[in-house]
Amino acid sequence: MANKCKRGILISKTPYEKRIAIMEDGELAELVVEGVSSNRVLGNIYKGVVQKVLPALKAAFIDIGLEKAGFLHQEDAMDRNELLRREYGDDDDEGDASKEISIDEILQEGQEIMVQVVKEPISTKGARLTTHLSFAGRFLVCMPGTNFVGVSKRERDPVKRREFKKVVRRLKGRDVGYIVRTNGLNESEFEINKQMRELESKWEQTKYNFETMPPETCIYEESDSIEQTVREYFGDNTDYVYIDNRDEYFALRDYLKVLSPDKLDKVKLWSSSESLFEYFKIENDYARSLQRQVPLPRGGNLVIEQTEALVSIDVNTGPKVHGKDQGKIILETNLDACHEIAKQLRLRDVGGLIIIDFIDMETDEDREAVYQEFRKAIRRDKAPISPAPISQFGLMEVTRKRVRVNLMTEKTECCPVCNGSGRIATLESTLGMIDRWLARAHTKGRLREVTLVVSAPVIDVLCKDLNRMFNYLEYKHNIKISLVEDEYAHINQFWMYDKNNEDITDLYNFA
Structure with a gap:
């Protein structure tokens, strides 16, 4: 079975990046890599402002103070109870299907709203948001604004599911729902109650921050990637956790003293002279x-x-x-x-x-x-x-x-030469672009003199056969051209400068 595998966690931190590897049966299974400049927002809760409501798209854009506005779909703005019943519903959960209403009946532009990031922003897209807030613990997921109680689908026995739900309903606070996670299926009532109090305390603090802090700010910050990984993966089938950074090692031990003090002995500081990832033979997998x-x-x-x-x-x-x-x-x-x-x-x-x-x-x-x-x-x-x-x-x-x-x-980042296409223009295409640039510059700018900066291969072609191509361009466009070689330029790149040495390339480009 998938949940019976032996697991290990490797954590490596350097001044420029943090890497977390999940090992399963001795092989690399998952990898989290973050640069020191990474600005993770997943799980954060913001006091946002509705920027635009688009009923045709069944969505709204919410300003949460990031570079791009977040995207909120209509389903993520509606009452969550019916959605939870569909996902985790049991025989003893009854309720009428929610009547779908338009998003402009829920939100108005300028309205302040509490939203949580469920997907990181990527490329040209802003963060994906939801109003269905959740606070994840090791054993439970706390869901404010609903009284729904669910149990992990891994527990298939209906009798045990009802017993779990009965215990949770007795212990939980008002207007707060819970899902019992797989890790919580074997925990005592004492541990369940202890985690409930911790999660509900986070919710109370978040509500206070929403009332007192300005709009477009983060009012709850999710745990860092190391704590999240330990929370999600550190279970009874975890044999070891190795960390090669002393500060992170002691920080994790402090975290586990509260979360799982009985598992502290599995956390070890890596002290070998050999790299942690090299020792476990996963550098090649990372490179691939x-x-x-x-x-x-x-x-x-x-x-x-x-x-x-x-x-x-x-x-x-x-x-x-x-x-x-x-x-x-x-x-x-x-x-x-x-x-x-x-x-x-x-x-x-x-x-x-x-x-x-x-x-x-x-x-x-x-x-x-x-x-x-x-x-x-x-x-x-x-x-x-x-x-x-x-x-x-x-x-x-x-x-x-x-x-x-x-x-x-x-x-990785987009290649500045090919702009992510994986292909660049041929030498002949570059000459054609220069020809068309000069034609436009002559017609629209009345230029008489220009400095052309290009790569060595382009200069070789222009000056081949006694400057045949170079003389052709000067004669055709009636422009005096001074050639300058740039040893770092690629064959599809060129720059134009006027007599005052100002870059005018973009003035007459076609794209």
Whole structure:
């Protein structure tokens, strides 16, 4: 079973980044990497101001003081009780279905509102917000504004579920709901009650901050990534937690003295001269998680491409796939790919729509075998993930919930040369762009003199055959051109300066 694996947690902190690795049965399963400049907002609660209400989109934009306004969907602004019943409902929870109303009946522009970040801002998108606040503890999730009580789906016994709910209802405060998490299923009533008081205290402080603090400010800050990881993953099946930073080690011990004092002996300060991640042989996995191409055991590979709309994963065979065993080799490669894809989705924290292009298989039986293998491979993934059966074209559609910023976005940035396309203009295209720039500058700017700064390959072409191309441009546009080489420029880059040495490139560019 997925929850029976042996787990370890490795925490490494340097002056420039923090890395947290989750190990399962001796292999790297998940990785959280944060730069020191990362401004994490996931889980934070803000006193926001409604900026714009858009009934046609069933959404509103909320100013919470960040660079981009947050996005609040209508469903996240409505009464949460019916949503909770659908998700965790049991036989003893009764209630009428909520009548859907328009978002402009709930919110008005300029209104102050308490919202929580449920998805980090990424790329051009602001943070995803909800009014359904929650405070997560190790055993419980506290949900202000509702009296709903639910129990983790891992507990399937209806009698035990009712007993849990009876205890929680007796202990909880007014207008506060709870979900008993998997970690809390074996805890005593004393521990459950203790955590309730802690979570409800956080809620009371947050309400006070909302009343007293100015708009567009954070009124509750979620725990840092180390505390969150320990809260989510540090269970009875955790064998060890190693930390290579002394300050973080003592901070975590202080945190565990309150959370789980009985597990303090599992937390160790890493003192070896060998790097923590190197010792556990996960540096290679980390490096591969940032690469476009990932090798498979039998010589094939995955090619992972991230776009604005989706993530595509192409499965390729090795160099020799011929003969009567071709179908068998293709099936084995696709089966290998299932496990590597499941691993990469967790490591990179890939979310949204994912399209997997498996190698074409001839029979429905093979396609079904690969589909079932993939379902088996994703069992340990804690993120909600839904694969669809493989189509006749060999494609599988997968949706996976993204919560934090994925690894590729966190640790890489858009190439300034190709602007993220992965391709640059050819040398001939660059010459064409220079030609068109000069034509526009001559027509609109009446320029008579310009300095052209380009790379060495462009200068070589311009000056080839006794300056044939260079003389052509000067004669055609009636502009005197001074050439300057920039050794750091790429072949698709050029800059133009006027006689006062001012950059005028953008004045006459076409894009």
